[in-house]
Amino acid sequence: MSRRTALEASHAVAEAVRMADVDVIAAYPITPQTHIPERLAEMVADGELTAAYIPVESEHSALSTCLGSVAVGARTFTATAGQGLELMHEVVYVASSMRYPVVMAVCNRALSAPLSVWGDHSDAMAVRDTSWIQVFCQNGQEAFDLTLWAFRVGEDSKVLFPVMVHLDGFTLSHVTEPVILPEQSEVDRFLPIFQYPFALNPDKPMTHGAFGPPEIYSETKLAQEVAFRNSKEVILRGWKEFGDIFDRYYHPVEEYKTGNAETLLLTMGAYTETAKIVIDERRDKGEAIGLISLRLWRPFPFEEFRRTVKGAKLLIAFDRCVSFGMGGPVFSEIRSALYDEEPRPKVVSIIGGLGGRDMSEEDFDYVIDRGKEIAKKGPDRMLETVGIR
Amino acid sequence: MAEELTWKDLEVGNIITEAGNASFRKTGDWRTERPILDKEKCIKCALCWMYCPDAAIKPSEEGYYEADLHYCKGCGICASICPAEAIKMIEEEEK
Numbered sequence: 001m002s003r004r005t006a007l008e009a010s011h012a013v014a015e016a017v018r019m020a021d022v023d024v025i026a027a028y029p030i031t032p033q034t035h036i037p038e039r040l041a042e043m044v045a046d047g048e049l050t051a052a053y054i055p056v057e058s059e060h061s062a063l064s065t066c067l068g069s070v071a072v073g074a075r076t077f078t079a080t081a082g083q084g085l086e087l088m089h090e091v092v093y094v095a096s097s098m099r100y101p102v103v104m105a106v107c108n109r110a111l112s113a114p115l116s117v118w119g120d121h122s123d124a125m126a127v128r129d130t131s132w133i134q135v136f137c138q139n140g141q142e143a144f145d146l147t148l149w150a151f152r153v154g155e156d157s158k159v160l161f162p163v164m165v166h167l168d169g170f171t172l173s174h175v176t177e178p179v180i181l182p183e184q185s186e187v188d189r190f191l192p193i194f195q196y197p198f199a200l201n202p203d204k205p206m207t208h209g210a211f212g213p214p215e216i217y218s219e220t221k222l223a224q225e226v227a228f229r230n231s232k233e234v235i236l237r238g239w240k241e242f243g244d245i246f247d248r249y250y251h252p253v254e255e256y257k258t259g260n261a262e263t264l265l266l267t268m269g270a271y272t273e274t275a276k277i278v279i280d281e282r283r284d285k286g287e288a289i290g291l292i293s294l295r296l297w298r299p300f301p302f303e304e305f306r307r308t309v310k311g312a313k314l315l316i317a318f319d320r321c322v323s324f325g326m327g328g329p330v331f332s333e334i335r336s337a338l339y340d341e342e343p344r345p346k347v348v349s350i351i352g353g354l355g356g357r358d359m360s361e362e363d364f365d366y367v368i369d370r371g372k373e374i375a376k377k378g379p380d381r382m383l384e385t386v387g388i389r
Numbered sequence: 390m391a392e393e394l395t396w397k398d399l400e401v402g403n404i405i406t407e408a409g410n411a412s413f414r415k416t417g418d419w420r421t422e423r424p425i426l427d428k429e430k431c432i433k434c435a436l437c438w439m440y441c442p443d444a445a446i447k448p449s450e451e452g453y454y455e456a457d458l459h460y461c462k463g464c465g466i467c468a469s470i471c472p473a474e475a476i477k478m479i480e481e482e483e484k
Contacts, residue, residue, distance in 0.1 A: 099402030160401055198404050205408035212403065219396040220403050226396070 002186070002246075007179045009140040009172045010035035013079070013105045013165070015179075016147035018049045019187045023074035023194075026054040026065035030084040031117040032169035033107040037079055059084040063091040063102070070100040071208055073199030075151060078102060081169055082109030082116075085123045095162045096131040097224060098209060101154035101196075102162040104132075105147060107173040108269065108320075110355035118356020119169035121268065121320040124297070125329045131228045133163040133235065134297040136268045138254075140177025143167045145248060148191065153238040155194045159231040166297075170356065172270040182246055190245050229299050252301030253308045254293040257283055261290030263314045264345070265368060268294050268330065271359050275318075278364040289368065294330070302337055309338065312345040316371030318364075320353040327351070327383065348374045352386035363387050417445075420463035422478040424456050430475035437467035437476060 007015065013036050017025070025044070027037035043049040052069075056062045062078050069076040080088060085106055095102055108124055110116040124134065133154060137143045143165070150163035167173050198206065212220050235252070243249035256276055258264065267275050272293040279291045292308050294301070309315055317335075319328030326332055331349035338344040350367050353359045363386050374384060400406055424437075431453055438446045438454045445460040446467060456467065468476040 097402070098404075198401065198406070207405035207408065207410075208402070210403065210405050215392050216394060216399075216403075219394060220399060222396040223399045223403075227401070 002180050002182045004178060004180050006176050007140060007144075007181075008035060008174060008176050009137075009143045009167055010107070010174065011039050012140045012144040012177070012179045013147050013167070014039035014043065015181060016144045017077045017103075018043050019182070019184060020075065020077075020148055020151045020191055022049070022051050022077045022151075024052045024054065024066070024069040024076045025078065026056055026062045026069065026076070027078045027080070028056055028059045028062045028084060030059070030081050030109075032109060032119070032173045033079045033081040033084065033105065035173065036105055036107070040077075059087040060091060063088045063095060063104075066102040066104075067091065067095055067098065067100050070102055070196065071198075071200050073194065073196035075155070075194040076102050077104070079105040079107070081107040082111055082123045085127060086111060089127065092127050092130045092132065094209075096228075097220070099160040099227075100162060101151075101160050101194075103147065103150040103154060103165065104162065105143075105165045105167065107169040108166055109169040116355040117169070119171055119320075120354045120356070121166075122322075122354075124164075124166050125321045125323065127164070128298060128329070131161060131224055132298065133159075133161050133231060135163070135165055135295055136293070136297060137165065137167040137172060138270055138272045138293065139172065140175065140179045141248070142250075143172065144179055144181070145242065145246065145250070148187065149238050149242050149250070151194070152191050152242070153231070153235050155196070156234045156238075157195070157197055159227075159234045160196075161228060161231055166269065168270040186245055190242060232299055232301070235296065235299075250295055252294075252296035252304045254295050255308055256291040256293070258290035258292060258308065258312075260288055261312055262288040263290075263316065263368070263372065264309060264312045265289070265291045265364070265371070266294070266315060266317045266330070266334065267291065268297070269320070271318075271320075271353060271364075274359060274361060275364045278361050278368065281361075282368070300333065300337065305334065305337055306341055309345055310341075314372065314375045315345040315347045316367060317347060317349050318353075318367055319349065319351045322351055322354070322383070346375050348379070348384070350374075350384045350386055352388070354388075357387055359386070415459055416443075417458050417461050420458075420461060421481050422463040422465060423458060423461065423481055424463070424465070424467050424476045425479055426453065426455055427475045427477070428453055430473045432473045432475070434472065436470050436472065440466050440470045442466060
């Protein structure tokens with residue numbers, strides 16, 4: 001029997017890692033991710049989890065250690081946030097290009113300067129092009145579920161890509177939530193033993209990480225992109241299998257009250273739940289409005305996204321990051337994804353929730369009202385924002 | 390060799406499952422100078438063999454040590470370490 005309990009979302013991630021029976025954890029503590037490696041360290045010390053817990057001197061070393069760990073076929077986990085993800089950056093590319101399926105939780109945090117330990121999506125957007133499978137969580141249950149799912153998908157022999165599970169720093173990572181924990185037997189049914197086909201072995205020597213001169217580098221990148229896009233089949237199958245066992249079904253684009261919606265609000269991460277309250281209120285008043293949330297950020301779910309927004313007249317993209325000199329990164333991507341569609345909704349951009357600035361229900365009311373205004377009259381400032389003086 | 394591979398031929402993560410195949414790659418063509426051994430001066434001490442950073446110098450049946458020009462990058466360490474001054478570096482274009 002599964003059991004319903006109260007867990008901090010960070011601890012829900014740690015619980016998923018424990019139930020996935022990982023072999024190696026290498027992590028460096030950084031706010032707001034700290035509770036994940038702390039809890040895992042406790043589990044290993046208390047004998048609740050048999051794994052090598054490798055404390056390292058930096059995030060660069062944390063992920064490098066994880067690569068070595070996957071290279072010998074060990075199930076591997078790490079977690080980081082903000083500056084830590086930035087310090088890892090070059091190894092982030094190496095992990096995916098070498099097809100090492102590390103699972104990493106990222107407690108999304110704003111990037112310095114000015115120094116901020118609080119949440120936004122700047123760290124996630126800075127690694128969007130790295131060919132890690134990336135998903136966003138809205139609540140503690142999803143933090144547990146998607147962490148478990150990440151091992152299932154990343155380690156699949158048809159995928160072999162690392163997976164990032166994004167959960168908003170503090171507004172999700174530090175919040176205690178109701179979480180349904182499954183039986184170990186259910187987890188074992190969902191998650192097979194990791195069988196990495198190229199595990200380093202002295203009896204059968206091979207080379208991982210050879211250099212790529214100009215006559216082959218381009219071919220490696222095409223192979224990587226094709227394999228990455230094709231991973232979607234297993235991503236979807238993983239969610240189907242997850243739902244069949246645990247009775248919670250996930251989708252690349254999550255929809256909320258989208259039926260006959262003329263206006264759609266697009267959010268990612270934990271603020272989706274705040275926005276849903278606003279959608280409820282407006283629906284009650286008869287407004288034809290709905291919400292979509294990108295669960296799967298990479299590989300980008302073109303097909304599902306286009307299908308979901310078909311029929312809407314207006315799409316308001318809410319970004320928690322500024323791509324300097326460009327605007328909202330999610331906005332620019334989804335607008336580009338719709339360019340060839342006929343008919344397509346008008347897409348407008350609003351940025352907010354930066355560096356831990358709260359987004360209240362009133363703020364989302366503003367986002368929707370202002371989004372409609374911009375759609376009619378066009379933006380009257382360089383950057384449309386919410387709650388910025 | 391690499392020129393013949395298409396993206397479909399690459400192993401996952403570009404892993405090379407056949408160990409030691411770097412030896413097939415001709416790396417000597419980066420060279421701008423090459424070592425010439427004067428066998429009359431050579432004392433067969435093997436210092437050049439020991440110092441070669443690319444293991445490109447090999448012993449011959451007669452006991453001399455000569456550079457394998459398939460790999461030799463022409464760095465000149467062998468010439469500078471030779472106690473008998475038996476190795477001279479010459480421009481690659483010179484015959």
